[in-house]
Amino acid sequence: MSQTPTVNCPTCGAPVEWSATSTFRPFCSDRCKLIDLGAWASEEHKIPVAPDAEDEMFSGDFDPRH
Numbered sequence: 001m002s003q004t005p006t007v008n009c010p011t012c013g014a015p016v017e018w019s020a021t022s023t024f025r026p027f028c029s030d031r032c033k034l035i036d037l038g039a040w041a042s043e044e045h046k047i048p049v050a051p052d053a054e055d056e057m058f059s060g061d062f063d064p065r066h
Contacts, residue, residue, distance in 0.1 A: 011035050 005018040007025070011032035016025055027033040039045050 006015045007018050008014070009016050009028040009032050010026055012028060014028040014032075016022055016028050018025055024030055024033050027036065036045075
């Protein structure tokens with residue numbers, strides 16, 4: 001039988017078993033999950049994109065800027 005993998009909580013670094021019984025995985029607790037969610041909501045975490053990427057994505061949907 002193989003050992004259950006363990007990951008570190010992204011918020012506090014505590015070890016977390018990666019199994020179906022780990023309710024908040026990859027987080028160790030609801031508190032750490034909510035701290036991470038708050039960081040995304042306040043834009044502390046961001047997915048990097050080119051500055052003009054949004055313009056390129058929606059350029060065909062709207063009239064050109066004047």
